[in-house]
Amino acid sequence: MTQLVDIRDLRVDATTDAGRRIEIIKGISLxxxxxxxxALIGESGSGKTTIALSLLGHAxxxxxxxxxxxxxxxxxxxxxxxxxxxxxxxxxxxYVPQSAAAAFNPSLRVMDQVIEITRIHRLMxxxxxxxxxxxxxxxxxxxxxxxxxxxxxxxxxxxQLQRLAAAMALIGDPRLVVFDEPTTALDVTTQIxxxxxxxxxxxxTSAGGVYVxxxxxxxxxxxxxxVVLKNGEVQEEGPTAQILSAPRHPYTKALLAAFRPETVxxxxxxxxxxxxxxxxxxxxxxxxxxxxxxxxxxxxIRAVKNVSxxxxxxxxxxxxxxxxxxxxxxxxxxxxxxPACGGGISLEGQRLxxxxxxxxxxxxxxxxxxxxxxxxxxxxxxxxxxxxxxxxTFYQSxxxxxxxxxxxxxxxxxQLPRPLKHRHAAELSGGQKQRVNLARALAADPSVILCDEIxxxxxxxxAAAIIELLRELQNGLGLSYxxxxxxxxxxxxxxxxxxxxxxGEKLEQCLAMQVGDPSxxxxxxxxxxxxxxxDPSWLDGLDHHPQLGRAPPG
Amino acid sequence: MHPTLWLMLGHRLLIALLTLVxxxxxxxxxxxxxxxxxAQILLGQAATPEAVAGLRTAMHLDDPAFLRFLRWxxxxxxxxxxxxxxxxLPITTLIGGRLVSSLKLAGAxxxxxxxxxxxxxxxxxxxxxxxxDRAVTVATIxxxxxxxxxxxxxxxxxxxxxxxxxxxLSFSRDVQSFGELLRVYAMPVMTLSFVISAQMIRMTRAAVxxxxxxxxxxxxxxxGASRSRMVLRHALPNxxxxxxxxxxxxxxxxxxxxxxxxxxxxxxxxAKLMVDAVATRDLPLIQSCAMIFCFVYLLLITTxxxxxxxxxxxxx
Numbered sequence: 001m002t003q004l005v006d007i008r009d010l011r012v013d014a015t016t017d018a019g020r021r022i023e024i025i026k027g028i029s030l031x032x033x034x035x036x037x038x039a040l041i042g043e044s045g046s047g048k049t050t051i052a053l054s055l056l057g058h059a060x061x062x063x064x065x066x067x068x069x070x071x072x073x074x075x076x077x078x079x080x081x082x083x084x085x086x087x088x089x090x091x092x093x094x095y096v097p098q099s100a101a102a103a104f105n106p107s108l109r110v111m112d113q114v115i116e117i118t119r120i121h122r123l124m125x126x127x128x129x130x131x132x133x134x135x136x137x138x139x140x141x142x143x144x145x146x147x148x149x150x151x152x153x154x155x156x157x158x159x160q161l162q163r164l165a166a167a168m169a170l171i172g173d174p175r176l177v178v179f180d181e182p183t184t185a186l187d188v189t190t191q192i193x194x195x196x197x198x199x200x201x202x203x204x205t206s207a208g209g210v211y212v213x214x215x216x217x218x219x220x221x222x223x224x225x226x227v228v229l230k231n232g233e234v235q236e237e238g239p240t241a242q243i244l245s246a247p248r249h250p251y252t253k254a255l256l257a258a259f260r261p262e263t264v265x266x267x268x269x270x271x272x273x274x275x276x277x278x279x280x281x282x283x284x285x286x287x288x289x290x291x292x293x294x295x296x297x298x299x300x301i302r303a304v305k306n307v308s309x310x311x312x313x314x315x316x317x318x319x320x321x322x323x324x325x326x327x328x329x330x331x332x333x334x335x336x337x338x339p340a341c342g343g344g345i346s347l348e349g350q351r352l353x354x355x356x357x358x359x360x361x362x363x364x365x366x367x368x369x370x371x372x373x374x375x376x377x378x379x380x381x382x383x384x385x386x387x388x389x390x391x392x393t394f395y396q397s398x399x400x401x402x403x404x405x406x407x408x409x410x411x412x413x414x415q416l417p418r419p420l421k422h423r424h425a426a427e428l429s430g431g432q433k434q435r436v437n438l439a440r441a442l443a444a445d446p447s448v449i450l451c452d453e454i455x456x457x458x459x460x461x462x463a464a465a466i467i468e469l470l471r472e473l474q475n476g477l478g479l480s481y482x483x484x485x486x487x488x489x490x491x492x493x494x495x496x497x498x499x500x501x502x503x504g505e506k507l508e509q510c511l512a513m514q515v516g517d518p519s520x521x522x523x524x525x526x527x528x529x530x531x532x533x534x535d536p537s538w539l540d541g542l543d544h545h546p547q548l549g550r551a552p553p554g
Numbered sequence: 555m556h557p558t559l560w561l562m563l564g565h566r567l568l569i570a571l572l573t574l575v576x577x578x579x580x581x582x583x584x585x586x587x588x589x590x591x592x593a594q595i596l597l598g599q600a601a602t603p604e605a606v607a608g609l610r611t612a613m614h615l616d617d618p619a620f621l622r623f624l625r626w627x628x629x630x631x632x633x634x635x636x637x638x639x640x641x642x643l644p645i646t647t648l649i650g651g652r653l654v655s656s657l658k659l660a661g662a663x664x665x666x667x668x669x670x671x672x673x674x675x676x677x678x679x680x681x682x683x684x685x686x687d688r689a690v691t692v693a694t695i696x697x698x699x700x701x702x703x704x705x706x707x708x709x710x711x712x713x714x715x716x717x718x719x720x721x722x723l724s725f726s727r728d729v730q731s732f733g734e735l736l737r738v739y740a741m742p743v744m745t746l747s748f749v750i751s752a753q754m755i756r757m758t759r760a761a762v763x764x765x766x767x768x769x770x771x772x773x774x775x776x777x778g779a780s781r782s783r784m785v786l787r788h789a790l791p792n793x794x795x796x797x798x799x800x801x802x803x804x805x806x807x808x809x810x811x812x813x814x815x816x817x818x819x820x821x822x823x824x825a826k827l828m829v830d831a832v833a834t835r836d837l838p839l840i841q842s843c844a845m846i847f848c849f850v851y852l853l854l855i856t857t858x859x860x861x862x863x864x865x866x867x868x869x870x
Contacts, residue, residue, distance in 0.1 A: 089778035
């Protein structure tokens with residue numbers, strides 16, 4: 001049987017800033033049969049997107065297809081001229097990007113972009129192309145399929161744009177569709193809608209697919225076969241069920257193990273301790289927002305509305321919700337980066353001023369924050385030792401050898417090698433940077449650390465290691481974490497209690513293990529049900545779910 | 555149209571008007587602090603103190619500065635720029651013809667240089683890294699580094715003295731035919747185009763290159779779009795804001811900053827008028843020229859900003 005895709009010994013080079021050539025894809029071979037969906041799975045840097053783009057004969061700036069052959073429908077993308085490749089793009093092989101929000105031109109109406117393939121390759125008259133597009137919009141359950149094409153990208157949501165991107169890829173009736181992490185940037189509930197739309201529309205065509213992702217559970221829903229990649233090499237390859245149930249390669253096993261970290265037992269706090277000591281952090285009826293207008297007591301947009309919760313010493317609280325629910329604003333308000341417009345925040349019984357600048361140094365020291373983006377939170381011009389040492393000088397007046405010794409200790413605590421202190425942030429990996437961020441927070445010797453999506457930008461295995469580290473640190477130091485995330489399993493792995501937020505309001509607070517219980521808030525149940533499971537029948541099984549079973553509201 | 559769009563355009567316009575008022579205040583105060591008593595200067599060394607005092611009263615020079623500013627500003631708004639100290643002519647008459655000449659030269663230069671510069675900038679971005687791109691880059695940097703008097707005098711030397719193709723001086727009054735017009739304007743326009751094109755080329759190239767690096771242009775590539783489609787349809791519409799601003803900034807130079815070119819080609823423009831006014835301490839004339847430069851500058855920048863606002867798809 002002839003294969004739709006036959007990649008043989010593909011090698012891709014990249015030129016580093018220093019001018020060195022390094023091999024990022026090291027002789028990969030893989031095949032996709034007609035109508036088959038093959039998943040490429042791996043962490044960042046594994047080369048999965050590079051392979052996906054090579055299927056369209058494209059290599060990003062600085063990269064070069066150095067060897068091997070990429071047969072797509074019988075044509076070798078590696079050997080064709082750029083003009084010949086352009087002819088195949090969109091007609092034989094098409095691409096669904098990771099962030100559709102960025103992949104749509106902001107100044108063109110979406111219809112013009114969706115049917116652009118038919119214009120470029122002169123496939124059909126405009127009216128016919130638009131009719132086809134509308135049919136695809138309907139198949140992808142987009143709202144108002146007749147009129148959605150007249151909108152501009154900024155008038156549409158991320159989930160809608162992602163489905164429009166799928167329509168854009170399918171308009172030219174390609175034989176192969178490459179999906180590059182099409183749901184990674186979406187909220188869990190939106191992810192389900194998009195995944196379902198992609199799955200049903202692909203079932204309706206005879207096209208084959210390549211699905212790139214880092215998320216095993218997602219891949220389990222859509223792929224017939226899984227290829228596990230690491231460092232530009234194939235680690236393991238096999239049918240989906242076999243990879244999930246009987247992985248052979250150690251890396252695949254590690255991926256599966258990191259997938260769902262064990263959860264903390266929900267030990268109730270000792271009642272007498274609770275009564276005696278004040279809570280380490282108390283958030284009382286706090287509101288906050290953006291758009292302060294002179295002369296008005298309230299900001300124009302209230303992102304957090306009357307949220308209250310308390311954190312007992314040595315216990316952790318998780319704050320969970322989808323993008324726009326106000327969880328990060330809440331963290332920034334607690335940290336004093338932006339002022340509350342109502343309510344109060346107390347740390348160990350002391351009422352805190354609304355802004356960090358008005359708080360005492362001691363109060364600042366006891367409440368630290370770690371940000372999501374480790375890249376931008378570290379000064380690129382400073383050495384790591386300097387970054388960690390600064391709070392030591394600022395809060396504890398440590399200098400010279402004492403400070404050096406303490407920096408070493410902190411690096412040990414976050415399990416980084418000591419020589420790393422002479423490096424700059426740019427030389428570190430994402431996980432290492434997040435550990436440095438954590439060490440900087442620990443340097444202040446705080447009682448509470450606000451963790452704002454600190455694992456969201458990390459690969460599964462690396463994120464699991466960070467969670468493990470957080471737990472170990474807690475045992476030794478008696479810290480409390482306020483752990484903000486959109487990922488329910490991660491929150492459950494570290495927190496005793498969870499606050500569920502939506503639209504700036506706190507919907508409910510319950511023990512971490514009880515989120516989504518039938519007795520709880522319906523939205524919590526929805527969130528819980530939306531968390532992808534490794535079970536390949538999970539997505540289809542949702543058709544019978546009371547909330548998710550309905551056609552998506554759009 | 556989006557209501558916010560009108561709001562933003564109105565806001566921008568209001569800021570421009572406010573700036574104009576502030577600038578007029580600054581211009582007035584700056585000429586106020588110039589040393590020397592105007593009445594004394596006008597009447598010369600031999601004047602009696604009584605005559606000087608009389609003239610001061612007649613010219614309202616003893617009034618409080620604020621009153622004089624109001625009177626002057628009121629005149630500006632109603633089109634009365636006052637009377638020249640040097641020759642007692644109304645300033646509108648003095649400036650009138652000069653301003654028209656200057657605008658003619660600026661217009662001719664803009665008509666010629668803007669399309670050329672934009673084409674060069676866009677094509678250089680399209681062919682990034684090619685020999686053509688490098689040639690354009692080297693040429694623009696060379697042109698930026700060479701002072702304009704050098705360009706102008708070399709031009710006169712080559713085209714007027716050696717080749718004798720073009721006249722060395724530009725008196726626009728003598729123009730009879732279209733061919734004559736081209737000959738008269740050729741050299742000043744060329745010199746000015748050299749000076750202002752460089753910045754426009756560089757900014758256009760940078761703006762288009764930035765737009766070319768975006769995910770939506772890569773998406774267009776993966777849809778099979780040709781290079782020119784990627785640039786013209788996807789990159790350029792999103793680069794309008796910075797390009798228009800670069801054009802406005804470059805063009806604003808054409809009115810006030812062309813003194814060297816006007817001097818070398820003996821072109822009767824407004825920049826030369828202002829320098830002459832400084833030499834004769836003709837304060838009302840200096841003020842008026844300064845205000846005209848500021849006004850044109852503000853007009854260009856405001857237009858550019860408004861085009862950038864309108865080209866933002868989020869406000870449609």
